Amino acid sequence: MPRGTDIVWHRARAGHRFGQWMIALLALGGAIVFINGGMPSEPVIVQVAPPAVRPALPTKKANAPAAMDAVRILNPSPVQEPASLPDFRPRARAADRTPTDYQELRRELLSHD
Amino acid sequence: MILSLAVVACSAVSASSRPPESLDWAEFHNSRFGLHLQYPSAVFSAQRSSEAGDGDLFTTSDNSAKLLVGAFENSEHHSPATYQRFILQESYPGLRVDYSPIGQTWSVLSGTRGDTMVYEKVMFSCGGRVINSFAIVYPIAERAFYDPIVEVVEDSFSPGIKSCGQHASRD
Numbered sequence: 001m002p003r004g005t006d007i008v009w010h011r012a013r014a015g016h017r018f019g020q021w022m023i024a025l026l027a028l029g030g031a032i033v034f035i036n037g038g039m040p041s042e043p044v045i046v047q048v049a050p051p052a053v054r055p056a057l058p059t060k061k062a063n064a065p066a067a068m069d070a071v072r073i074l075n076p077s078p079v080q081e082p083a084s085l086p087d088f089r090p091r092a093r094a095a096d097r098t099p100t101d102y103q104e105l106r107r108e109l110l111s112h113d
Numbered sequence: 114m115i116l117s118l119a120v121v122a123c124s125a126v127s128a129s130s131r132p133p134e135s136l137d138w139a140e141f142h143n144s145r146f147g148l149h150l151q152y153p154s155a156v157f158s159a160q161r162s163s164e165a166g167d168g169d170l171f172t173t174s175d176n177s178a179k180l181l182v183g184a185f186e187n188s189e190h191h192s193p194a195t196y197q198r199f200i201l202q203e204s205y206p207g208l209r210v211d212y213s214p215i216g217q218t219w220s221v222l223s224g225t226r227g228d229t230m231v232y233e234k235v236m237f238s239c240g241g242r243v244i245n246s247f248a249i250v251y252p253i254a255e256r257a258f259y260d261p262i263v264e265v266v267e268d269s270f271s272p273g274i275k276s277c278g279q280h281a282s283r284d
Contacts, residue, residue, distance in 0.1 A: 099161055102168030102183035106204060108161070109170070109181045109248060110229070 133261040141169070146184035147273025148238075148245040150266055178251035178259060180266075184273060187237065187244050193220040196235060196244060204248075205231055228253050232263050234270060239277035245270075 099105050139154035145166040157171035157180050168183030191199060197220045201208060205222070208231060212223035218237040225231065233248035247270055251259040 099163045099168070099170075101163045101165040102185050105161060105163055105168040105170045105181055105183065106248075109179055109250060110204070110226075110231075 133265050136262075138265070141182060143167075143169070143182070143184060143273060145276065146243060146245065147275030148182070148184050148236075149269070149271050149273070150182060150247055151269035152180060152266055153262055156262065178249070178255070181248045182246070184238075184243055184245040187242050190241075191244065192241075193218065193235065193237060196220065197222055200233065200235075225253055230256055230259070234267055236270070236272040238272035238274055243272070243276065245272035
């Protein structure tokens with residue numbers, strides 16, 4: 001007569017044995033990944049062709065000014081007159097236009113324009 | 114450029130070396146007010162005219178001398194004396210007056226300012242409602258040439274009475 005504390009082993013059925021094997025394999029794989037620190041694999045190193053040989057660059061001499069290439073502006077913006085330049089246009093317009101009356105001509109009598 | 118300066122200089126010399134009687138004189142007539150005078154066309158050429166038709170400015174080729182002729186309504190009711198004081202203050206400040214006679218209907222103001230000689234004659238017309246004037250300024254250094262010209266211009270100067278009946282309204 002078996003006692004209450006005895007473990008009774010029953011032989012599993014065939015379908016259950018397959019599932020147990022799968023679980024065991026998965027547990028084994030997980031253990032391996034955990035031991036490797038999460039690294040699934042080593043990086044792949046591929047050997048490639050060496051870079052093409054570049055011409056030797058000129059070395060900068062000590063205290064020598066840096067060489068500058070001439071800069072050519074292909075689309076220069078229109079030149080704008082500085083606002084500080086004296087503007088003679090109002091005087092020119094006043095001299096060109098017809099005076100209004102005798103009094104305006106009188107003011108030109110002693111002008112030296 | 115040099116050639117043009119030489120031409121101007123030669124013409125000035127030739128004009129200044131001629132007596133006034135030998136110069137070519139032209140008639141000036143103001144169509145609005147009717148004032149009239151003669152001026153030497155070889156010396157002065159018309160430079161500018163006012164839109165109102167009340168003034169004309171003549172200058173020499175080198176712009177050293179100018180002749181202003183004009184007329185206008187006496188809206189300020191000036192007398193010959195008050196108008197002479199007015200132009201002395203407004204137009205010729207600092208003028209050293211050496212000749213300033215005043216008549217009933219006319220006045221003359223003459224003097225120097227710097228190196229410039231000034232001569233202006235004013236004549237009132239239409240009972241004082243219209244002021245007619247001519248003024249001439251020129252270098253003091255050329256008085257020998259211009260003073261005789263001023264005399265001829267003054268003798269030929271006459272005020273207009275054309276617009277007396279219509280208050281000088283423009284045509």
